[in-house]
Amino acid sequence: MNKKTSHKQVLVEVNEGNKKIIVKIDEKIKNIILILNKFNGLETIESCQGDENNPAWLCFKYKYWQHPYQNLVDFVFGFLAPYLIERVGDSIIINIYATSSGSFLAELGIRPGTIKMVELAMEDAFQLFENKK
Numbered sequence: 001m002n003k004k005t006s007h008k009q010v011l012v013e014v015n016e017g018n019k020k021i022i023v024k025i026d027e028k029i030k031n032i033i034l035i036l037n038k039f040n041g042l043e044t045i046e047s048c049q050g051d052e053n054n055p056a057w058l059c060f061k062y063k064y065w066q067h068p069y070q071n072l073v074d075f076v077f078g079f080l081a082p083y084l085i086e087r088v089g090d091s092i093i094i095n096i097y098a099t100s101s102g103s104f105l106a107e108l109g110i111r112p113g114t115i116k117m118v119e120l121a122m123e124d125a126f127q128l129f130e131n132k133k
Contacts, residue, residue: 007049015043028115029056035122036060039129041071045105049115055093056110061103069104072096076106080125087121088114 007026014023014037025033026049033044039062047058063071073096081094091114095107110118 029058031119032115032122033058035119035126038126050112052112055112056115057107059105059107061105064104072104072106079129083125083128084118084121087124088118091118
C-alpha cells in the first residue's frame with residue numbers, strides 16, 4: 001500500500017499474517033481499510049482512493065494460509081458481496097482473481113462519490129459477521 005501517489009496519505013495499522021504493521025494509505029479510504037482489517041484473517045494488500053472520475057479500489061486476501069481460494073470465495077460471494085450489493089447497489093464491484101505468483105485476491109471497486117456510503121455499509125457488515133460467529 002506504499003506506492004507513490006498524489007493523494008494525501010495517512011499511517012494506519014493493518015494485518016499482515018499474524019501480526020500488525022503500519023503502512024501509508026490514501027486518506028479518503030482510511031476507514032474502509034481499518035474496517036476490513038477488523039475481519040480476522042483478512043489482509044488488505046494495496047489500494048487507491050480514486051478521484052471524481054475514477055473509482056476507489058482496494059485488494060485483499062482472506063485466510064490465505066488454509067484453502068486460499070475457497071476461503072476467499074466463501075467470504076466474498078457467500079457474505080460480503082451480497083450484503084454490500086443489497087446495501088449500496090451498483091456503488092461497488094467485487095472481483096476475485098488469481099495472480100501469476102499463485103495468490104488469490106479480491107478487488108473491491110467503489111464508484112466515485114460513494115466512499116462514505118460504502119464505509120457505513122462495511123461497518124454494518126462487520127458487525128453482522130461478528131454476530132454470526
